[in-house]
Amino acid sequence: MNHYILFYETVDGYVEKRQPYRDQHLRLANEFRERGELVMAGAYDPADGAALVFKGESEDVAENFARKDPYVMKGLVNRWWVRKWSVVVG
Template identity: 70%
Template sequence: MNYYILFYETVPEYTEKREPYRDIHLRLAREAQERGELILGGAFDPADGAALVFRGESPADAEAFAEADPYVRKGLVSRWYVKKWAVVIE
């Protein structure tokens, strides 16, 4: 299995703007976690972005999460990208 990090770059006042979509975002995250795809995730401090760590054979699960996430769909994420993470200590 490989690890992939989904990076979000967020818009100004992201924390205030996310409120209407937070429950849906967290539900999607919990569902991905229950399927064993999402390992951990959270916003940076200050909240100018976020990172979510996925485990899988390809970046497809991380990409699908971003495409379905209301934060992305509603424009709260100005840019997202996925990078393979070469974990050497687990």
């Protein structure tokens, strides 16, 4: 099993703009977590982006999340990308 990090670059005013979609976003995140695919996730401080760590056979697990995420679909994420993460400790 590999790890992948999904990086989000968010729009100005993201914290306020995400409110109408937050419950949907968290529901999706919890679905992925319950399946063991999402390990951890959170916004940066300040919240100009976020990082989500996934576990899976390929980057598809993280890409599938991003494509379903209401934050992405509603334009709150300017740009997203996935990187394979070679975990050394943990």
